[in-house]
Amino acid sequence: MGFVYQLFAFLVWVQLVRSQYPGLQVSITTDGTYSVKVNGRQWLSSAPTYFMADGAMFIGGKNGNLSLLQSSASSGYDKIGEWQTSDFFYSAGSSNITASIKTYPYELEDDFIMFSQTYHNGATRTNRADVSSVIGRFPAFSVGSQDPLVSLFYLAYGGIMVGDTGKSIGVWNKTDVAMSYGLSGGPLAIFDQEGNTVIISPFSQFMAASVTHPDFDNSVGWGVMGGVQKVPPNYQYDTILYYAKGINKAFEGWGRLMRKLYGRTDDFVKTDLTISHLGYWTDNGAYYYYLTEQNKTYEDSMLDVKNYTDSQSIPYRYFQFDSWWYYKGAGNGVKEWEPRPDIFPHGSKALVQKLDFPIALHNRFWSKDTIYAVQNKGRYLFQIDTNGTVSAPITQDFWNYLLGRARDDWGLVLYEQDWLNVEFAGLPSFLNNVNLGNLWLEEMADAAKLWKIPIQYCMSNTRHALKAVQLDIVTQARVSGDYHPGHDQWRIGVSSMLAAAIGLRPFKDTFWTTTNQPGNKYRSTEPYPGLNAVVSTLSTGPVGPGDMVGGTNRSLLMRCCNEDGMILKPSIPATSIDRQLIMTASGAMADMEVWSTYSAMSVGGTVKYFGMVLGVDTAGFKLLTKDLNFMADAQRDEYIVFEHRSPQSHVTFTTSLTMPNCTKTNFCLYHFIPEMKIGNTHTVFLMGETDKWVPVSEQRIVAITPIQDTDIVLTVAGVRGETVRISYLLDGTLQTVTCTFKLTSSLMLSISNKSC
Numbered sequence: 001m002g003f004v005y006q007l008f009a010f011l012v013w014v015q016l017v018r019s020q021y022p023g024l025q026v027s028i029t030t031d032g033t034y035s036v037k038v039n040g041r042q043w044l045s046s047a048p049t050y051f052m053a054d055g056a057m058f059i060g061g062k063n064g065n066l067s068l069l070q071s072s073a074s075s076g077y078d079k080i081g082e083w084q085t086s087d088f089f090y091s092a093g094s095s096n097i098t099a100s101i102k103t104y105p106y107e108l109e110d111d112f113i114m115f116s117q118t119y120h121n122g123a124t125r126t127n128r129a130d131v132s133s134v135i136g137r138f139p140a141f142s143v144g145s146q147d148p149l150v151s152l153f154y155l156a157y158g159g160i161m162v163g164d165t166g167k168s169i170g171v172w173n174k175t176d177v178a179m180s181y182g183l184s185g186g187p188l189a190i191f192d193q194e195g196n197t198v199i200i201s202p203f204s205q206f207m208a209a210s211v212t213h214p215d216f217d218n219s220v221g222w223g224v225m226g227g228v229q230k231v232p233p234n235y236q237y238d239t240i241l242y243y244a245k246g247i248n249k250a251f252e253g254w255g256r257l258m259r260k261l262y263g264r265t266d267d268f269v270k271t272d273l274t275i276s277h278l279g280y281w282t283d284n285g286a287y288y289y290y291l292t293e294q295n296k297t298y299e300d301s302m303l304d305v306k307n308y309t310d311s312q313s314i315p316y317r318y319f320q321f322d323s324w325w326y327y328k329g330a331g332n333g334v335k336e337w338e339p340r341p342d343i344f345p346h347g348s349k350a351l352v353q354k355l356d357f358p359i360a361l362h363n364r365f366w367s368k369d370t371i372y373a374v375q376n377k378g379r380y381l382f383q384i385d386t387n388g389t390v391s392a393p394i395t396q397d398f399w400n401y402l403l404g405r406a407r408d409d410w411g412l413v414l415y416e417q418d419w420l421n422v423e424f425a426g427l428p429s430f431l432n433n434v435n436l437g438n439l440w441l442e443e444m445a446d447a448a449k450l451w452k453i454p455i456q457y458c459m460s461n462t463r464h465a466l467k468a469v470q471l472d473i474v475t476q477a478r479v480s481g482d483y484h485p486g487h488d489q490w491r492i493g494v495s496s497m498l499a500a501a502i503g504l505r506p507f508k509d510t511f512w513t514t515t516n517q518p519g520n521k522y523r524s525t526e527p528y529p530g531l532n533a534v535v536s537t538l539s540t541g542p543v544g545p546g547d548m549v550g551g552t553n554r555s556l557l558m559r560c561c562n563e564d565g566m567i568l569k570p571s572i573p574a575t576s577i578d579r580q581l582i583m584t585a586s587g588a589m590a591d592m593e594v595w596s597t598y599s600a601m602s603v604g605g606t607v608k609y610f611g612m613v614l615g616v617d618t619a620g621f622k623l624l625t626k627d628l629n630f631m632a633d634a635q636r637d638e639y640i641v642f643e644h645r646s647p648q649s650h651v652t653f654t655t656s657l658t659m660p661n662c663t664k665t666n667f668c669l670y671h672f673i674p675e676m677k678i679g680n681t682h683t684v685f686l687m688g689e690t691d692k693w694v695p696v697s698e699q700r701i702v703a704i705t706p707i708q709d710t711d712i713v714l715t716v717a718g719v720r721g722e723t724v725r726i727s728y729l730l731d732g733t734l735q736t737v738t739c740t741f742k743l744t745s746s747l748m749l750s751i752s753n754k755s756c
């Protein structure tokens with residue numbers, strides 16, 4: 001809590017923040033207007049504040065009818081640090097609302113401004129005819145760069161799949177901005193040619209918050225969604241404006257700050273079997289999506305898949321069953337989430353026993369005639385609106401029952417909540433009420449936490465995804481549209497950046513590992529099984545093929561994993577490099593994908609970054625040191641680089657690498673290997689297990705231990721019966737050591753002795 005220390009004596013004052021170094025500056029005037037400078041240049045200036053109350057709109061500004069009763073400043077201390085605010089106390093009809101601009105001048109790790117709306121005594125009759133609008137707008141900015149000498153670009157997330165399907169990227173000028181808004185809007189990043197980036201997004205009330213654009217004055221603004229009918233007393237909604245140099249850096253920092261303040265842990269991500277291990281998927285795009293083998297039930301078809309994959313030693317660890325197994329009702333929503341006897345004649349327990357696998361289960365929106373609802377003679381309280389198209393459970397008991405039962409019946413290892421956007425938009429009460437959406441996702445998550453079952457979000461608007469920053473049992477989310485053989489839905493480098501910031505593991509969706517799978521319902525082929533496989537693995541999310549019986553390319557698939565189906569992953573999800581985004585925004589390179597990631601490995605107390613770059617449609621793109629997040633360190637290591645198909649053609653990386661014509665068939669996957677030293681005389685470049693997509697992974701090489709000046713010893717993890725080949729350059733000579741796991745799951749590899 002702070003205290004008011006100053007009522008304004010001046011007509012206009014300017015608050016300078018961190019003027020001693022470049023970054024954000026906000027200037028605020030006593031009439032309630034404000035503007036934002038980045039590195040000394042004005043990027044943004046405010047558009048009028050407004051609030052709905054008593055069935056009318058009150059707009060700020062010179063000729064406006066929103067009364068500004070008082071402007072004041074205060075300061076104080078909270079868990080981020082020492083803050084200062086400028087507060088504008090407005091009266092809108094019978095409602096008193098404060099708009100505040102808060103800065104943390106001494107907080108050096110993060111550079112940001114927080115904008116808050118506080119409804120002191122609440123507000124009534126706030127709703128507008130258009131649910132895509134907002135009932136109050138603060139902050140709001142005019143569209144376009146405010147400095148004629150500064151060219152700006154933008155990336156706006158929107159639509160579903162963590163903001164992938166409705167995202168837009170382009171020039172931030174008065175005429176060319178076309179971004180998603182309202183229920184499907186999402187975080188906005190504005191950046192310059194050098195990658196200096198401002199992110200603006202909701203920072204609280206994630207389910208209720210919306211972005212409005214272009215509104216009535218070609219602006220972009222934030223507030224509570226337009227359908228909300230009343231706001232309770234003391235309701236506060238916050239928007240953050242976060243700055244960093246670098247687009248990826250800005251998302252990382254913004255996400256880290258949110259995760260820290262909301263206390264999101266990584267605990268459930270680490271123990272999620274569907275993230276750590278290979279699974280078999282049957283969702284849209286998979287061969288057996290609403291399709292069985294001829295004249296067979298689903299039960300027999302799944303058992304055939306099991307038999308086939310066992311016979312090929314494909315180490316799946318779980319099966320995912322999509323929406324084809326349960327009962328649907330009105331509007332094709334789920335009526336009863338139980339297995340149909342025509343699908344699984346012997347029931348769930350018998351099947352799970354025969355498969356000897358736990359199951360990941362899909363669920364969709366609830367139908368209005370669901371048997372669980374009290375209204376339909378069921379046992380649980382549901383919200384059913386006469387003018388809605390779906391229903392929604394509004395009691396914790398229901399979720400506890402549903403997920404507890406599924407755990408017992410199926411050994412449930414993942415609850416996939418699909419159709420999040422349709423469930424939300426289809427129930428007027430979700431849109432009218434400022435808190436019901438929160439309650440829905442919180443009750444679902446609390447039950448999942450009770451039974452320790454991780455959740456995957458699918459068809460999430462960014463509001464659902466942002467809400468997950470408070471729900472750490474939500475471990476993963478789909479980040480692109482449904483897979484179909486031959487479709488381009490593997491392009492997840494941009495949406496993965498948002499998912500990763502929130503702490504969600506991105507899921508690319510299922511894929512085929514071979515091109516031709518006869519009799520498929522899509523009448524299609526998959527020309528790029530390799531690209532789909534590598535993208536899945538570099539995502540750090542689930543890897544889940546959906547091949548027909550007889551249709552798996554084992555040697556291709558097993559590049560992801562060890563013999564036990566454990567996925568060998570990089571440390572962070574692969575994301576588009578900044579320059580891909582800047583070039584796309586400026587129209588220079590429409591289809592190019594250049595993503596980077598790394599494995600961070602501890603070597604005798606320091607961290608070494610083993611980098612990876614994936615390139616598609618690169619046509620001569622020149623990769624520079626500044627593009628590589630793993631080389632950010634000023635005193636960076638010496639690196640060699642090789643393309644994954646030809647480890648023997650490694651070269652020293654100095655300042656750049658020209659990527660040839662990498663294509664979808666011949667995509668490029670470069671590995672950047674940092675130098676290690678044995679004493680002062682010997683150099684080692686650990687190239688790792690070069691027949692895997694990720695040759696140096698924390699899962700395979702669990703420790704790298706320098707032994708004084710004589711050796712480096714690798715602790716290599718494997719599965720009994722597995723053979724692992726590890727390559728490295730020792731003083732310039734390529735060595736490959738074979739480790740065979742006979743009795744133990746851990747072996748020591750001596751670099752100097754070239755033996756395991």
Ligand SMILES: *[C@@H]1O[C@H](CO)[C@@H](O)[C@H](O)[C@H]1NC(C)=O
Nearest residue numbers: 056057058059064065066093
């Ligand atoms: C305030 O002004 C706006 C814009 O002129 C108008 O639409 C609105 O109805 C006015 N509000 C009230 C309470 O008169």
Ligand SMILES: *[C@@H]1O[C@H](CO)[C@@H](O)[C@H](O)[C@H]1NC(C)=O
Nearest residue numbers: 069091094095096097120121
């Ligand atoms: C709104 O604020 C004004 C000025 O401080 C005060 O007189 C009034 O009582 C407040 N109204 C409510 C409903 O709190």
Ligand SMILES: *[C@@H]1O[C@H](CO)[C@@H](O)[C@H](O)[C@H]1NC(C)=O
Nearest residue numbers: 171172173174175176586587
């Ligand atoms: C906005 O940017 C586009 C693309 O560069 C350009 O065609 C258009 O003329 C610009 N408009 C303004 C008003 O600057």
Ligand SMILES: *[C@@H]1O[C@H](CO)[C@@H](O)[C@H](O)[C@H]1NC(C)=O
Nearest residue numbers: 292293294295296297300519
């Ligand atoms: C499936 O059943 C039909 C009709 O009984 C039969 O003609 C067909 O040969 C069967 N197909 C297979 C693969 O058994």
Ligand SMILES: *[C@@H]1O[C@H](CO)[C@@H](O)[C@H](O)[C@H]1NC(C)=O
Nearest residue numbers: 303304306307308310311312
């Ligand atoms: C399992 O597959 C093998 C071929 O790998 C086949 O001989 C056997 O009949 C199959 N078993 C069942 C139960 O389908």
Ligand SMILES: *[C@@H]1O[C@H](CO)[C@@H](O)[C@H](O)[C@H]1NC(C)=O
Nearest residue numbers: 384385386387388428429432
């Ligand atoms: C739909 O019904 C709810 C109450 O069930 C009501 O609050 C809302 O205004 C209605 N919406 C429309 C568009 O009729």
Ligand SMILES: *[C@@H]1O[C@H](CO)[C@@H](O)[C@H](O)[C@H]1NC(C)=O
Nearest residue numbers: 513514515530553554555556
């Ligand atoms: C399997 O994948 C490998 C690449 O890993 C490829 O060389 C081979 O042709 C593929 N086989 C089939 C049957 O698709």
Ligand SMILES: *[C@@H]1O[C@H](CO)[C@@H](O)[C@H](O)[C@H]1NC(C)=O
Nearest residue numbers: 617618619620660661662663
């Ligand atoms: C790259 O390859 C694609 C596909 O083969 C081709 O269409 C394109 O012209 C090539 N571009 C360059 C610069 O070689």
